[in-house]
Amino acid sequence: MITRFAPSPTGPLHLGHAYSAILAHDMARAAGGQFLLRIEDIDQTRSKPAWESQLIDDLNWLGVWWDAEPMRQSERLPAYSQALDMLWNMGLIYPCTCTRSDIAAAMSAPQEGAELSSGPDGLIYPGTCRDEMWFERTFPETHPRPQTATLRMNMALAAGRSDAFDHRIDTPTGGWHSYAGYQETGMGPSGKTGRIEFTPEDMTKGVGDIVVARRDMGTSYHLSVVLDDAAQGITHVIRGADLTEATKIHVLLQHILRLPTPSYHHHRLIRDDQGKRLAKRDDARALSKYRAEGATPSDIRRMVGLPSG
Numbered sequence: 001m002i003t004r005f006a007p008s009p010t011g012p013l014h015l016g017h018a019y020s021a022i023l024a025h026d027m028a029r030a031a032g033g034q035f036l037l038r039i040e041d042i043d044q045t046r047s048k049p050a051w052e053s054q055l056i057d058d059l060n061w062l063g064v065w066w067d068a069e070p071m072r073q074s075e076r077l078p079a080y081s082q083a084l085d086m087l088w089n090m091g092l093i094y095p096c097t098c099t100r101s102d103i104a105a106a107m108s109a110p111q112e113g114a115e116l117s118s119g120p121d122g123l124i125y126p127g128t129c130r131d132e133m134w135f136e137r138t139f140p141e142t143h144p145r146p147q148t149a150t151l152r153m154n155m156a157l158a159a160g161r162s163d164a165f166d167h168r169i170d171t172p173t174g175g176w177h178s179y180a181g182y183q184e185t186g187m188g189p190s191g192k193t194g195r196i197e198f199t200p201e202d203m204t205k206g207v208g209d210i211v212v213a214r215r216d217m218g219t220s221y222h223l224s225v226v227l228d229d230a231a232q233g234i235t236h237v238i239r240g241a242d243l244t245e246a247t248k249i250h251v252l253l254q255h256i257l258r259l260p261t262p263s264y265h266h267h268r269l270i271r272d273d274q275g276k277r278l279a280k281r282d283d284a285r286a287l288s289k290y291r292a293e294g295a296t297p298s299d300i301r302r303m304v305g306l307p308s309g
């Protein structure tokens with residue numbers, strides 16, 4: 001078993017991160033497996049070395065250690081570029097010049113003030129740039145992939161690939177599940193099923209043409225996470241239930257890029273007193289704050305509902 005924790009160094013780690021990291025770490029330890037760290041720093045404008053040192057310090061303080069040098073996404077651009085070439089040569093991706101407001105304008109035209117539909121990759125792209133590039137997509141070998149463009153994946157083509165949906169993702173998102181002896185009630189999207197299931201139609205209607213490369217980054221969260229999990233040999237992805245919908249995208253990309261699909265475990269989310277999910281900006285719940293107030297790692301474990309260890 002190889003598990004991982006993949007934080008972005010864009011802010012302080014909070015109680016929710018602590019829960020996720022401890023589960024992944026302890027699950028690997030209990031199985032005699034490995035636990036790896038990945039620094040998700042593709043967003044170079046928001047990532048800061050100071051946040052990275054802080055998160056490493058917080059994790060070690062919690063008793064979370066990793067078995068290899070951390071993988072750093074900012075050093076993986078050649079791998080991302082190679083995968084984008086592959087998708088381009090398959091005719092599955094196209095350049096997009098729309099801004100967020102172009103997308104909102106294109107979507108809100110029919111019903112004034114109606115809620116814009118969004119999915120795990122944000123607003124569901126209305127397809128404005130999709131067909132203009134048909135020729136280029138059809139003859140990718142004579143039209144090299146633009147290097148500094150936003151690239152989207154044509155979801156209808158990608159999801160329609162017949163081999164992409166021949167199985168369901170078994171994932172303990174529902175019912176009781178045990179992580180290294182800790183029981184937790186999983187909270188899947190439906191709250192009922194232990195499986196994530198999706199059809200090509202779910203992907204086109206509920207997700208749409210995802211961004212696989214941002215102009216300023218040369219990659220995207222979804223593409224990087226899939227390539228990195230494969231490169232690190234991750235067998236079990238343990239992460240919050242907020243990423244359950246994104247897992248569908250990841251499994252689809254794995255099929256297309258011929259990568260193995262790990263087992264996915266989506267754990268419950270740690271919430272604040274109002275029942276709101278903790279976000280990066282919730283500095284009030286930062287581990288560093290509790291540490292400064294004299295909390296011990298056992299206190300943190302108790303606060304997130306784990307045995308004190």
Ligand code: GLU
Pocket residue numbers: 006007008040225238239243
């Ligand atoms: N870097 C992501 C985050 O901090 C997590 C990625 C993942 O677990 O797939 O939310």
